[in-house]
Amino acid sequence: MSKRQHISATVNGDPVEFLAEPGATLLDALRDDLGLTGSKEGCGSGDCGACSVILDGRLVCSCLVLAVEAEGRRVETIEGMAEGSKLHPLQQKFLEHAALQCGFCTPGLLVSAKALLDANPDPTETEARYWLAGNLCRCTGYDKIIRAVMDAAAELRQEKV
Amino acid sequence: MSDVLERRDAAPLDDGHLKVVGTRPVRPDGADKVTGKAMYGADLAMPGMVVGKILRSPHAHARIVSIDTRKARALPGVKAIVTAADFPDLASEEFEAGESAGNLRDLSQNVMARHVVLYDGHAVAAVAATSSSIADEALALIVVDYEVLPHVTEVEAAMSPDAPVLHAHMFTQGLAVTPDKPSNIAKRNELTRGDLAAAFAEADVTVEGRYTTAAVHQGYIEPHACVASYAADGQCQVWSSSQGQFMIRTYCAKVLNLESSNIRVTPAEIGGGFGGKTTVYLEPVALALSRQCGHPVKMVMTRDEVFRASGPTSAGVMTVKLGAKADGTITAADVVLKFQAGAFEGSPVGAGSMTALACYDIPNFSIVGYDVVTNTPKVAAYRAPGAPISAFAVETAMDELAAKLGMDPLALREKNAVRDGMKASYGPVFKNIGYVETLEAIRSHPHYTAPLGPNQGRGLAVGFWFNIGGESTAAVNINEDGTAVVISGNPDIGGSRASMAMMAAEVLGLPVEKVRPIVADTASIGFSMLTGGSRTTFATGMAVTQASQKIVEDLKRRAAMLMDVSVDQVDWVDGVAVCRDASKGKADLSLAHIAEKSGQTGGPIGAQVSLNAQGAGPGFGVHLCDVEVDPETGHVTVLRYTAAQDVGKAIHPAYVEGQIQGGVAQGVGWALNEEYIFDRTGHMENAGFLDYRVPVASDLPMIDSILVEVANPRHPFGAKGVGEVPIVPPLAAVGNAVSAAIGKRLTDLPMAPPKIRAAIDAG
């Protein structure tokens, strides 16, 4: 077995260090080494989006990133989305719109939706649907998720005014 | 969004002035789920925990000649290895467990193959090791000598007399003459009424067709996962994601021959199930590994394993013949259903048969079903098991009949609709059903008359599901500050904690945020059947309501003591004890006050109710779908979807709408793109979310859900099960829309672009 490598990175603003097998994914490191189990593994092949995180400002599937690639990088996960116990407007809108049922895809969807609104504060419904197409949800039929995202976008635009 | 259209007979506790039930509060488990704190099956870590993994058959059908684990055992870091030899060799024994009836021998042999592997992905051995990578290496070191046998994956091929036989002990049941040769047809069932031949002879119009559906997976995003720990004294702990902690306990006890008192199962949050988590795959294996090595063992399936070795539901081959009078009165129906069971018997063809004609009042019919084993994964329950498959056939035939009669498809359904007092095709007499109201909801919806453009088509289909009640336990405890805790034994798969808290809050007269619900482990609450069959809000909700009512009675008794009046003088009004006789000048007593003084009135306040709920009201759905087909590429765009359903009473309307929208999305996937694809060797070719194509956000429009509320008076608030009905109509609603758009009748699912383009080109 290959030797583990020492990795230093920033996760949700905090410096972290961990040892990673060269074949381990960033998702493995987040979940198993750093105890951040909010990012989920639904497929391990980048097809479901449940492991979505933001890596150096880019939305990625953490199952398609090697843990060793995180050396010196910034990672943002679902655990960093709320400020203390104050939920991000997206999180709040997901609750208000009943945009989750089992909740397993929810962390990944929220991280993706945040990346969407960071890049495009005023998306159309179609833009939101295509942006979020990499996040599978099997419970909701997406209806309430899209409504929650659009509503959060409107609220965030209001806050900026 | 939804409109509430109907209010017929009120339920016992629905006085028209409900304060909590029918509102849309934030779910009590929501904050944890939007912040990543909620603990699912794979999220738990234990001190000393090791990793368990399964070696799976690469063959669809083979005899296991030998399994050599010596090299794997010698690998440093390997802690345990099990094969079928480490499990009791169970005899054939039928069991009943709500929706998931089966045979214990089959269950055990599906968990770990014994002597023979019956599908690609069948478990043959398992290892536990100190790391995931060591476990992988160990699996690669296990040498299994297989003698490959001929296999069969298609249902009709498996029924052929010269097909390779999966089980030498299987002789078709349900035949007039007991066969003398084993067969892959496990069972034939039959439902009949009237004189079919005479009815067809008298019919003015008949239609006849053959319809097929592919095997599809439930597609929950969370793979199966558990942690199991076996202590030296035989006491076991299991943490797992499932639709029923008691189901897990029972199955582990049976498969490993353990006592239930020695198994404590704690339900993790469940990341979707849809019926697919109503059985065990990993838990007994994890316990067997833990028993061998003494460490807690964590097992998590990969997505590949989920597809190859769990779920799916049956592929089906159906024929339907309908006969009708010129005015649209259906006089005869002949339905034959052949359902793929997978490696072991137990397809949902029984339910498929019972639901096939349940929406219709037809005097003469025959429904024959075949349960057929194949070298594919053993099917598991999937949302209204069997009903979508038979509904696809019947509702497509209905569309053809409407066309042949020159009749509006909705009018044809109305003409032949079942109503209260009619005997259902599957036996009982309907009471308090809201089918006609649901048809009316679609007829009066603007979607029904909206214009269509070129290459667009509209499809209508209806669907039925029984819904069940069954055994549940719930406890309600009042805290010393007057808040409450609701404890139940049903995993919350889609928001049931919210509805439990709401029903308790309604009865207690508390704001819902003062009632906190939990889902307890098997040692902390009484037995409850699993979350399935659309039973939880109905049956467990009934237990919660009754426990809350007991508490209200107790609170009135205690208030009477504190007021020093007789108990019949006390009313419970909005969470406050009020003395009826104002002249006595007694101050009202709040729940908080009574709780604070509970020491003076008999001690802690709490109640538990265990019941076997009867009278679950069946549900009906009517769906309308518009599609546009690109005639050159065969690509289908779902433009608009409206689903009306009789839900009895929506306890939390947003989550009821969510059930409908989710069911529709799954049904659209089933109709258009989802399917198990096997290569010539019986290997699944698309065991991943790349090529097993579930709908993504950009594939769907908003899904308009109409909640029709025809109360079920057997439930305190009128609720009917809602989770399963919505997946029944979409297959045909989409299919009928596609057929209308291209002007050709399509009869085979999935209706993927190559099939549609080929149909268009067929001229």
Added chain:
Amino acid sequence: MSNVEFIAPTSPEQAAKALLAGGPGARPLGGGTDLLVQLRSGRLPAGLIVDLKRIPEAIGIRQDGGAFVIGASTPGITLSEHKALGLAWPGVVEATNLIGSTQVQGRASMAGNLCNASPAADSVPALVAARATCLIVGPDGRRTATVESIAVAPGKTSLAPGEFVLEIRLPARPGRSGDAYLRSIPRTEMDIAVVGAGVNLTLDAAGVITEAHVALGAVGPTVILATAAAAALVGTKADEAALANLDAAARAACNPISDKRGTAEFRTKIAGVLARRAATIAYGRAEKR
């Protein structure tokens, strides 16, 4: 993936050396969206992963005269954010952006898409139609090759041991040029192309096509540069008759298989449809530019 080794060199020469030393199991890592999936599924043997993302030239987009030079590991999303590239080569950018989800776009690169050597790679027909070239670095130095020379069979490239693609170069182009890429997938997103078609056109002042390139994906073992299909357009204004000829020529160029994603018959028909539609879009773009 337990026996994988990983290094992240900072110069192309170090990378080439490491790839050569790593033997047949050594793989360059661009975005990793194919590589990691293949390693995990066992389709590729575990070996040495050479991350190219710490090599400065491998990341980013440079303009060189009228040409665009795109670093091998530049993620797709960076292309979509580059205004000038999007104006010059909208078809290439669209094609690249069709690869996978938003998440995959945050990682997946054109060079990775190319060197994965899948006949269904979305960016490749657009690159081939664009007459793009690649800069290849290897143990013996640097060389340039056409994009269509890279893949030689499904999963196989013409790259020698130690060689990897460092840059992709989109040539300078005259005014009144336009390109487009379309694909057919069962869903609206997240699928592998069942058929793909890239078309790149240049018009004269009168709107007559003076140069045309048509490339088809997923209808043969490698992306097909359909010269007869392109010839059907040259000298026309992409009128109905020309498009019909293009459709027929595109279909004639196909040599597909039937598999889980589509039948050979379907693929062939759709190749004609998509070539026609892409040509119409490319023509409209060329007129406006």
